[in-house]
Amino acid sequence: MHVKAEHCRRIDVRRWQREGILQDGRAGGWQWTDPDTGKQMAAIGYRANGSSVTLNYSIDGKPTTQIVWLTETACNYGGTRQWFTCPIRGERVAVLFLRAGRFACRHCQRIAYGSQSGDLCDRAWRKQAKVEAKLGPNWARPKGMHSTTRERLVSIILECEERRDAALSGYLDAMLRRYPSLRSDPLLRMR
Numbered sequence: 001m002h003v004k005a006e007h008c009r010r011i012d013v014r015r016w017q018r019e020g021i022l023q024d025g026r027a028g029g030w031q032w033t034d035p036d037t038g039k040q041m042a043a044i045g046y047r048a049n050g051s052s053v054t055l056n057y058s059i060d061g062k063p064t065t066q067i068v069w070l071t072e073t074a075c076n077y078g079g080t081r082q083w084f085t086c087p088i089r090g091e092r093v094a095v096l097f098l099r100a101g102r103f104a105c106r107h108c109q110r111i112a113y114g115s116q117s118g119d120l121c122d123r124a125w126r127k128q129a130k131v132e133a134k135l136g137p138n139w140a141r142p143k144g145m146h147s148t149t150r151e152r153l154v155s156i157i158l159e160c161e162e163r164r165d166a167a168l169s170g171y172l173d174a175m176l177r178r179y180p181s182l183r184s185d186p187l188l189r190m191r
């Protein structure tokens with residue numbers, strides 16, 4: 001349900017141009033509706049200012065303003081085609097997605113997910129530290145603890161370690177996509 005809603009929060013410059021939303025001075029609201037029920041799921045405000053469009057929306061109840069710059073290219077058959085400029089890397093894109101608190105292109109949002117894996121990592125560490133505190137040094141079974149309890153705690157620790165590994169390699173993959181030159185870094189060659 002959550003994922004579905006996230007996926008719908010995309011804006012397509014072709015549609016916005018077609019509907020006249022990007023005309024200088026135009027302001028209004030844009031909403032996403034559930035294709036099954038027709039119910040509104042999310043909405044943003046927009047104001048077109050010639051070379052940019054200002055988006056207003058709220059993230060976790062906090063009002064947010066984002067300026068997205070527009071660029072134009074000439075069409076083969078006359079007229080111009082408008083594009084959004086991705087606020088992260090400045091590339092020309094047709095579609096922006098709202099994720100991680102701001103609109104950006106699909107590629108840059110994937111990298112933002114990579115930095116979220118840092119949080120996942122921290123959480124796994126904290127959980128592991130809590131469990132380890134219940135055990136003796138080197139995960140030894142403290143006096144009075146049942147051996148099945150120790151086994152259960154150790155398996156939680158191993159699960160935390162696995163989760164950290166997965167989060168880390170997800171982060172590394174995202175960094176390598178963003179900075180391909182890192183591939184030749186001796187530190188990473190071991191991967």
Ligand SMILES: [Zn+2]
Nearest residue numbers: 086089105108
């Ligand atoms: Zn981008």
